Amino acid sequence: TVFFPSEKMWRPLLLNTPFIVQGPQNYLENLQKLGFRSFDKWWNEGYSEDPVEFQVLEIKKIIREISDWSDRKVQRVYNDMKPILDNNFECMKNLTDKKFKQVFGYNNE
DSSP: OOOOOOHHHHHHHHTTOOOOOOOSTTHHHHHHHTTOOOOTTTSOOGGGGSOHHHHHHHHHHHHHHHHTSOHHHHHHHHHHHHHHHHHHHHHHHHOOHHHHHHHHSSOOO
């Protein structure tokens, strides 16, 4: 398994922001192996299992759905997500090369 998260992924993790990721197949699964949590309670994350060329279609559906949420719902969902966002922030702060090697068998270099 080759897995290389970039600064584009670290930003939402450090800023307590939910994320939807278009990336290599099973990217979310690999993040979860490192202890990060995602947002399948609020939207379908099956897109992560799709080949990259199909992910964008499913991601567009999710974005359309979220764009229809009221301000009140956005605030309620964000408050509900807070434990996951806090978990991801702590995981990011404590992530080491050793953890990458332990989980994926390489040093992420």
